[in-house]
Every structure is written in structure tokens, then in C-alpha cells.
Amino acid sequence: MTKNDDRRLRSVDLARLAGVSTQQIRNYEEGGVLPPAARTASGYRVFGEVHRQALLAYRALLEGYGPATATPVMRAVHDGDVPGALALVDAAHAALHEERISLRAALGALEALGAPAGEERPPVPHAGLRIGEVAALLGVRTSALRVWEAAGLLTPRRERGTRYRVYGPADVRDARIVHTLRRSHHLFDRIRPVLEGVRREGGGEALRAAIGARDEALTARTRAMLEGAGALHAYLAYRERLSAAATTTGSTAGGPGPSPR
Numbered sequence: 001m002t003k004n005d006d007r008r009l010r011s012v013d014l015a016r017l018a019g020v021s022t023q024q025i026r027n028y029e030e031g032g033v034l035p036p037a038a039r040t041a042s043g044y045r046v047f048g049e050v051h052r053q054a055l056l057a058y059r060a061l062l063e064g065y066g067p068a069t070a071t072p073v074m075r076a077v078h079d080g081d082v083p084g085a086l087a088l089v090d091a092a093h094a095a096l097h098e099e100r101i102s103l104r105a106a107l108g109a110l111e112a113l114g115a116p117a118g119e120e121r122p123p124v125p126h127a128g129l130r131i132g133e134v135a136a137l138l139g140v141r142t143s144a145l146r147v148w149e150a151a152g153l154l155t156p157r158r159e160r161g162t163r164y165r166v167y168g169p170a171d172v173r174d175a176r177i178v179h180t181l182r183r184s185h186h187l188f189d190r191i192r193p194v195l196e197g198v199r200r201e202g203g204g205e206a207l208r209a210a211i212g213a214r215d216e217a218l219t220a221r222t223r224a225m226l227e228g229a230g231a232l233h234a235y236l237a238y239r240e241r242l243s244a245a246a247t248t249t250g251s252t253a254g255g256p257g258p259s260p261r
Helices: 012-019 020-029 048-066 069-078 082-113 131-138 144-150 167-184 188-201 206-254
Strands: none
Touching: 012 020, 012 188, 012 206, 020 048, 020 188, 048 069, 048 206, 069 206, 082 188, 082 206, 131 144, 131 167, 144 167, 167 188, 167 206
16 A cells, blocks of 8 residues: 555545535535545544545546446445446447447438439429339338338328328438438338438438537547546556455454464
């Protein structure tokens, strides 16, 4: 153990370090974000270097993972469930990866909005197309279009007075997007947010700009998550050193006595 490991810190010392109130430091300790603090005879909390290390780790985790992950991670560590804490970190990285996949799907969908080079697509009549015409246009079965509709991906209107489906220009556009993404083996749950983005942004450049901005945000978050994970690793290593030092000291000071006769 080093000299710093034994130093005493006040709530205000930790509060200044993190730029929060002393009440927030007390909340952190009560909520398990910090390990339990010792108490003086008069009931005042006494913090140490381990609490400073925990606070630094938590603040770094907040930047990348947000409170919904950072808080239960620290609670799990202080409950002795390090594997559980790391599983929460894994889940956050997996969710970020899924979002990146969705972004790539959205970029693929942009290609479906326009015809390939050298190919002109016939305009969709304002009155719309019947399901068989759309199926022939895309080269799919009508049953595929019905499945996509049942999944909530397509919402063609019904012709007045009949039950015939009528696909307008936006419906055909959506069907092209679904067809493109299904050929790339994307699941419906990944296609749905892509369609929502196209409908919200109107497609084309507006959607491309939105995707680019989100991609930059994800990259920044990834870097912050790496920093947070590094801080958590440093804190776990610090706790392991403290535990090893305590075990060694205990064995030396209070080793086994003579065997009873």
C-alpha cells in the first residue's frame, strides 16, 4: 500500500474533484456508486483514496455510457459482482454496435431511393399501382408484399369501395427499400427504423445528413466509452491491489498460532 491509500478525504474534497455538491457525494455513497464510507464517532463520513478512485471511474463511465449503465456498473462492483458489472459494459457496446448496423442499413436504403447509374425507373402514376404491378416492378412475389405489410413496414391504402391495395409513389419507394435491405439479410426490426428515418427526413440529402451527424455522434461516444472502460479497469486493478495488500498484512500480523494439543 502507498501513502495515498491511507489518506483521509472529506465530502467536500470529493465534491470539488467531481464538480458536484457534497450532498451528491453522500448520495453516491448511499446509492452504492461509491464504496461504503467509514464513520467518525459523531457520524461524519470519512472517505479515502479508494473513494476518489471510484469517483473518477464513475465520472468517466458517465461520459460514455450514461447514468443508466454507469450507476448499476458501479453498484455491481461494490456488491462484489464484477462479472455482472462487465456484462453491463458488454451490453452497452453491443447496443452501440447494433446502432451502427442500422446506420449502414440506412445508407443502403438511400441507394434504393434512386435508380442505379444508367437505369431509369418509370414514374409511379399518381393514382398508384396495384399489388401485382408493384411485385412485377420489384421482381418479388405478391405474398412478400403482404408479409411486409403485415409486419407494419408497408401501409398501402385501399381503393375506395374495394379491398384492392393501391401503392402510391411513397409506398413504392418504401417497398424498394424493404426489398433492398431484405436482400442484404436485414431483419424487420432493423428495417423499421430505416423506413421511419426516410419518412421523417423525406429521403435523399436530408436523410444522408442526419445519418452522417449520427455517425459522428456514435464515434465520439465510442471514444468516451473506451475512456470510461479504461477508468473502470484502473479502478478494478486498484481494488485488487488493496485486497491483496490487506490479505498479505493479515497473514503476516495474524498468522496461525500453535496447534492445539
